Amino acid sequence: MHQTTMKRIAGELGVSITTVSKVLNNHADISDATRSRVLAKVEELGYQRNAVARSLTLRRTHTLGIVIPDLMHSFFVEIIAGIEPVASVRGYGLLLCSSSEDAGKERAELEMLRGRQVDGVVLASANASGNTDVLLQLTRQGTTLVMIDRDDHPSVKCHRVLTDDERVGVLATSHLADAGRRAIAHIGGPPIVHAKRREKGWRDALKARGIKPPDEWIVRGGFMESDGYRAMKRLLTVRPKVDAVFCANDPAAIGAMKAIWEAGLRVPDDVAVVGVGDIALGDLLRVPLTTVGWSRRDQGKHAAELLLNGLEGEGDPPQRVIIPPRLIVRESSGPHR
Amino acid sequence: MHQTTMKRIAGELGVSITTVSKVLNNHADISDATRSRVLAKVEELGYQRNAVARSLTLRRTHTLGIVIPDLMHSFFVEIIAGIEPVASVRGYGLLLCSSSEDAGKERAELEMLRGRQVDGVVLASANASGNTDVLLQLTRQGTTLVMIDRDDHPSVKCHRVLTDDERVGVLATSHLADAGRRAIAHIGGPPIVHAKRREKGWRDALKARGIKPPDEWIVRGGFMESDGYRAMKRLLTVRPKVDAVFCANDPAAIGAMKAIWEAGLRVPDDVAVVGVGDIALGDLLRVPLTTVGWSRRDQGKHAAELLLNGLEGEGDPPQRVIIPPRLIVRESSGPHR
DNA sequence: TGGCTTGACTTTACCGGTAAAGCATAGTAT
């Protein structure tokens, strides 16, 4: 129950606490004799430096805060799996927070991390819309911040690890066009930059092929399955018929497929579907989903490296790292008819 | 870049630091006037108590260490998902460590947690065989410990959250017997209590049906897919033929199925297979796997509650919480022939 | 021989809080 401290070691050895501290910090001005006596005692008592006390004086906790919206989503866990080894070898601990997709809880978690004096925070794609002020407070306090998959909060100067959303749209749309589809609709996301860029990619890919999408080919909504379902219902009434749809994310794509099946049509025979995100289980659906994904693990790895480089060396100016997206072809975008 | 401290607040208000501290800790001996002046200043400056400094004096970090063998295994994440909400509402942070199934790294992580003065540690089913000494050091230091899915290290006095391994064996075996199987073999795990208990359940269930398993019906090995594969190869040579196999865990069961297919036989037509653990994707296999599982989330929840109750109130004596296992029937144990 | 280094520590101050004890002032009891 009683902690071993430097005081105890110093006492038993008849030296000062500072001497013990110096040995453990490899200072040069300690004789070999004393050094080994101290080291032996440390070994004997199984002494471990008290990280809390060190943090207080050094003003470094060697801890990173990780804020994710949901633990049960495989891609956030993959992000953490990308962060963990990098942090671990450099001696940093990870303080894990789940915001449960709730801006209020996210705010509370960020405040908590501020109080705990974490050296850095990785904020993974949460809906932090209201929490700009807390983020600013954090950075002002000297905490390095990295945002993953978010490109808003322009006032917050921090590193960002993103994918190339326009390219996401181009990849998906070109793939559908190459597969012989002509009427390629788009189920857009909510009004956030990422969704808008995916839409732009869709437009660009069509334009490159001389296709000018009529207004009815696009329905904007949200990122949920139900949004995709509703949007597809609308798209199915368009004449001439749409024969493919690029959805802003995977849940929306799943909703779209449901609407297609409900209308008695087949995927991909009547309508091809492509999503974005490569969520787990996407290949286990009734019709495995073609999607555009990117390595979450790389995102985590880059985020951790940006953070730690900033902490250890001189802080680079805020950087944007782009993780390239890639097309994952499954059955939902198979050949026409 | 500059931290706001109580000193600053006290200075601006012309009161002592202790007064500020007392306000924030709701001490009674502060006048309403002073109290609100302090509170107003706290609000104005966006002040947050420095948790590091508090931890040092209070000798409480309000942090739990979580050690899991692998982040990418869904059940460890589920355990964390069970812990997180409990810890979060009580104001505890989670320090996440992954041992990557490596006893050396696990040891290092535990040492790290000791240095960081975490109030409690949840140790999820890692192969900590060699690390008893660190665990003892931790508990001696006053850290509460909860082990999940491990019932060894008897010298370490701590709470344990387990499942009923004998019942696991009984459930699996009875299910196979009820499905009309007569020659129910067992692929046992490594020589650890959990595997032994599952084996005992298998024996008991057979005995209850008047079946006396010959020695060739059991092959013991490890928990890996390759172990299951090798074991099944052996079992397929047994005469009279075995028509079902209960495997000590899911990976072994998957290995067993591979061996069965390789021999030109079918699952479940020729040999029925049941595993243990309900790993993710178990239902996405070529033949979805019947298995015995239990709620990892409940395990996490119970672990967190045991820990925090011990920390907040008076420490209960080490407890054993048993999470009931349940059978999950899929196709690999379907009807004979 | 006195002054100057150098090596090997020790002393002191501080990190940002909290708890216990101390200390005026005013009000109450006697």
Next chain:
DNA sequence: ATACTATGCTTTACCGGTAAAGTCAAGCCA
């Protein structure tokens, strides 16, 4: 008028470390 008791603060010590400055004896140079 004297002693007692709240009330509302402040002073002091401490948590377990680290860094900067100080000490002190031995060795060196001129």
